[in-house]
Amino acid sequence: MLAPTPDAPESAGMSKAALDRIEAHLKRRYIDAGRFPGTQLVVYRRGKVVHSAVQGFADVERKTPLRDDTIFRIYSMTKPVTSVAFMMLVEEGRVALDEPVHKYIPEWKNLGVFQAGTAPAFLTKPLGRPMQIVDLLRHTSGLTYGFQQRSNVDAAYREKKIGEVEKAGTLDSMIEDLAKIPLEFSPGEAWNYSVSTDVIGYLIGKISGKPFEQFLKERIFDPLGMNDTGFFVPSDKAHRLAACYSADGKGGMKLQEDPTTSSFLSPPSLISGGGGLCSTAADYLCFCRALLNGGELGGVRLIGPKTLALMTTNHLPGGRDLTEMSKSLFSESTYAGVGFGLGFSVTMNPALTLIPGSRGEYAWGGAASTAFWIDPAEELIAIFMTQLLPSSSYPVRRELRTMVYSAITDSNL
Structure with missing residues (x-):
């Protein structure tokens, strides 16, 4: 071939x-x-x-x-x-790009944006708007990767081994851990390479039922x-x-x-x-x-x-x-x-x-x-x-x- x-x-x-x-x-x-x-x-x-x-x-x-x-x-x-x-699921009308992520991950509804502090005592401010599905696909979600080593949020990812080359935990445990860590920025305000696509994989399982x-x-x-x-x-x-x-x-x-x-x-x-x-x-x-x-x-x-x-x-x-x-x-x-x-x-x-x-x-x-x-x-x-x-x-x-x-x-x- x-x-x-x-x-x-x-x-x-x-x-x-x-x-x-x-x-x-x-x-x-x-x-x-x-x-x-x-x-x-x-x-x-x-x-x-x-x-x-x-x-x-x-x-x-x-x-x-x-x-x-x-x-x-x-x-x-x-x-x-x-x-x-x-996007196959989008084509089938089972999910839309402008829907809030918390529709499918309710525990993320009260996520905040990092202001100061270290895990678990973060000081946060409210989101400018809810995270949408499209933010996950284009990396404007406010999520991050721990290996960036730029902020206290990154450090919290490393502590929980979120997004590591050597994978730890499960998709469910990753979603639970992310619910306790603030976002780097309010969704849509910036681009940051992140675990967003791992979350998309979680949503595929949840929405497709398999x-x-x-x-x-x-x-x-x-x-x-x-x-x-x-x-x-x-x-x-x-x-x-x-x-x-x-x-x-x-x-x-x-x-x-x-x-x-x-x-x-x-x-x-x-x-x-x-x-x-x-x-x-x-x-x-x-x-x-x-x-x-x-x-x-x-x-x-x-x-x-x-x-x-x-x-x-x-x-x-x-x-x-x-x-x-x-x-x-x-x-x-x-x-x-x-x-x-x-x-x-x-x-x-x-x-x-x-x-x-x-x-x-x-x-x-x-x-x-x-x-x-x-x-x-x-x-x-x-x-x-x-x-x-x-x-x-x-x-x-x-x-x-x-x-x-x-x-x-x-x-x-």
Whole structure:
């Protein structure tokens, strides 16, 4: 499925030589330099896989080569999947974007905004308005991530292990804990990368009446044939799970999680819609192709094209971009010229990003440096897989965007 035909790049308006140059760059700068264990890059354009390459190791210690079917922790690339699943419920009239979150989580009705103090003795002020469903999807909810380490609210998240890479508790216990912690700001006033999409996963389970993971399997993974995607890796596929590494601060890396003892080898207690999935490049390409095709692939429709258009439009208040709205010390996206939709970053002005691209391109990435973007104008998908925490370690995403776009020889614009 991922093997391009010999003439695929040229027939899809791309240069094979320029695409091959990307692999040489990744090998020289990242793999041979000991910064990444291995890489997988898939580029799809005009209905064809025009580039698919793997190099390096899935497991450096055991010298296990990276392969086409290697399974990766995709962390926050889970968020777009969860967001699409939620919009299925919106399409069915079972929930609306402007409804208050406390309609479904009554214990959140009296949440306040942080003023001062530390847990549990917070001083708060009332919300300017109730948190709405749309605030969760676009990260304007006032929730946060503990790893931002910016405030006393973040510290309370860390104390409760809310939103950690190593998941703790359950979705129910997370919702209960969040009811006791104030918001960073009143909903809609700012953008802050957060556990909001985990809350969306909780709501999917509550509104659909079935476990969140079951909803994803029945409505997205099974219909699209995403057989290697899930919240844990079953024993018969365990040998395909990559090792995960972390940057050592000296230009190298160290083992973060051994694949033979990984927490992803057994079902987690907390099913994280914000960062819990493992997947393959081939599986994620199926998901991306459905989106590029207006929400449908091979006769399987996830959502309608108008719903997808709504999701991939900037929803930040006043049409502002992330530089104007963000309080976040970390994101999986650049800020200038980039807004945020319902589960994706959205390019508003390519000139401000200083990276080649198109208006309306949407994207996201994961904590272990995985990334994807979809460019409807160019009929283009790019998926990058590796396993290195954190994703901010190197500017590889910027480099990949520049080099993939430079390989286009026949632009649609």
